[in-house]
Amino acid sequence: MSQSRLLFVLGALATFALSEEVGYFDTSMCTDSKGMTSCYKDADIEYTSCVNNNCVGGSQACHDSCGGSVTCMNKQCPSLGMDCINACECQRSAHQIDCASASCWNEVYSCEYQNTVGDFFALCTNPNYDTVPFWPAPDDAPDACSCNLGKIEKKEHLIALQMTECSNNMTNLNQITKTDAIADYGQACMCCGMSAIISAIYDTCPDTKPSLLGITEWNDAIFVPSDWAECGPYLEAYDCAGDLGYGRADAGAISNYYQPSSMPSNGTKTLFNKDGVVSTPVSGDIFTWQFGHSMNAVYHTVTVASAKADVTGKGKASGRDGSATTTATETGATAESTQPGAGVSLGVSFWTMVGTVGILAWLTF
Ligand SMILES: *[C@@H]1O[C@H](CO)[C@@H](O)[C@H](O)[C@H]1NC(C)=O
Ligand SMILES: *[C@@H]1O[C@H](CO)[C@@H](O)[C@H](O)[C@H]1NC(C)=O
Numbered sequence: 350m351s352q353s354r355l356l357f358v359l360g361a362l363a364t365f366a367l368s369e370e371v372g373y374f375d376t377s378m379c380t381d382s383k384g385m386t387s388c389y390k391d392a393d394i395e396y397t398s399c400v401n402n403n404c405v406g407g408s409q410a411c412h413d414s415c416g417g418s419v420t421c422m423n424k425q426c427p428s429l430g431m432d433c434i435n436a437c438e439c440q441r442s443a444h445q446i447d448c449a450s451a452s453c454w455n456e457v458y459s460c461e462y463q464n465t466v467g468d469f470f471a472l473c474t475n476p477n478y479d480t481v482p483f484w485p486a487p488d489d490a491p492d493a494c495s496c497n498l499g500k501i502e503k504k505e506h507l508i509a510l511q512m513t514e515c516s517n518n519m520t521n522l523n524q525i526t527k528t529d530a531i532a533d534y535g536q537a538c539m540c541c542g543m544s545a546i547i548s549a550i551y552d553t554c555p556d557t558k559p560s561l562l563g564i565t566e567w568n569d570a571i572f573v574p575s576d577w578a579e580c581g582p583y584l585e586a587y588d589c590a591g592d593l594g595y596g597r598a599d600a601g602a603i604s605n606y607y608q609p610s611s612m613p614s615n616g617t618k619t620l621f622n623k624d625g626v627v628s629t630p631v632s633g634d635i636f637t638w639q640f641g642h643s644m645n646a647v648y649h650t651v652t653v654a655s656a657k658a659d660v661t662g663k664g665k666a667s668g669r670d671g672s673a674t675t676t677a678t679e680t681g682a683t684a685e686s687t688q689p690g691a692g693v694s695l696g697v698s699f700w701t702m703v704g705t706v707g708i709l710a711w712l713t714f
Pocket of ligand 2: 515519521592593
C-alpha cells in the first residue's frame with residue numbers, strides 16, 4: 350500500500366471515529382460537526398418539551414415508557430392526539446432544517462438534506478412548498494443527490510392538487526349529465542393523476558430504483574384501490590395534459606403519460622451524492638426562510654456556522670457512483686465508510702396522499 354493511500358485510510362478512520370449519526374446525516378460530512386450534533390440535540394429537547402407541554406396531558410409515563418416514539422405513543426396512549434404530536438414533529442423538523450443549513454451548509458443539495466426536507470413535508474400539515482431553503486435543488490447543483498428528490502416531491506404535490514381540481518371542475522361536470530359519464534370523468538381524473546405520478550417518478554430519475562422513490566407506497570395507498578390496472582381505456586379517451594389540466598405548470602407540467610400496459614423500465618441504482626463541493630454558503634452567512642403560509646408565517650433566521658468549508662474530512666476522495674464495491678476496493682478498508690446518501694429513500698408525504706384519497710371517497714359515493 351502506497352504511503353498516500355495509507356494516509357488516506359488512516360485519515361478516513363480518524364474521521365469515522367469522530368462521526369456521529371444525527372437524523373439522516375453522518376456529522377463527519379458537515380463543515381461544523383459539533384454544531385450539527387448539538388443543534389439536533391436542541392431540536393430533540395424542544396420536541397420533548399413541545400409534546401410534554403401540549404400533547405401528553407399528564408401522561409409523562411406514557412411518553413417515557415415509549416422513549417418518545419410517536420408510533421408507540423399513538424398505540425399505547427391514543428388520547429394524546431396524533432395531530433398534536435405531528436405538530437411538534439413538524440416543528441422539530443423545521444429546526445433540523447435550520448441545523449443543516451447552519452452547520453452542514455456544504456451538504457444542502459445532498460440526499461441527506463433532501464430527506465430531511467422530505468420529513469418536514471410528511472409531518473407538517475399544509476406545508477409551504479415554495480419557501481424551504483435549498484429545495485428543490487437546482488439541476489446542476491454540486492454534490493447533489495443522484496436523484497432530485499425535491500423535484501419529484503414538488504411535482505407529486507402539484508399533481509395531487511390537480512387531481513382534486515380536475516374532479517371538481519364544474520365547467521367539465523356541468524357538461525356531463527349522465528351519472529355514468531360523471532363517474533367516467535372522475536375515474537379519468539384519477540387515471541391521469543396516477544399516470545402523472547408515475548411520470549414524475551420515472552422521468553425525473555430514470556436510473557434510480559423506483560422502490561427508493563415511493564412507488565410502493567403510491568401503489569399500496571392509491572394505485573391499487575383506484576384500479577390503476579384498468580386505466581388504459583381512460584388514458585386513451587381523455588387528454589390528460591390538455592383537457593384535464595395536468596400539463597399546466599402549476600399542475601406539475603407532465604407531458605408524458607404512461608399506461609398500465611406501457612410502464613417504463615425500472616432503474617437499478619441506489620441513491621448517492623454526486624461529485625462537486627459546495628465551498629461557500631449558498632445563501633450567505635445569514636439568511637431567513639419562511640415557515641408556513643403568509644397568514645401564519647414564522648420566520649427562521651439561520652446564521653451559518655463557519656464560512657470555511659472543511660472539505661478535507663469529508664471522505665470524498667473516492668468516486669461515488671452508486672456501487673458500494675468500487676469504494677470498498679479503492680480504499681481497501683471500511684466498506685461501510687463512504688456512500689453518503691446510500692440507504693436513504695424518499696418517503697411519500699402522507700398529506701400529499703390524503704389529498705388524493707379525498708377523491709377516492711368522492712368517486713365511490
Ligand atoms: C419495477 O419496480 C416495481 C417496484 O419495486 C415492481 O413492483 C415492479 O414489478 C418492477 N417491474 C419490473 C418489470 O421489474
Ligand atoms: C376546467 O376545465 C376547463 C375545460 O377543460 C378548463 O378550461 C378550465 O381551466 C378548468 N378549470 C379549472 C379551475 O381547472
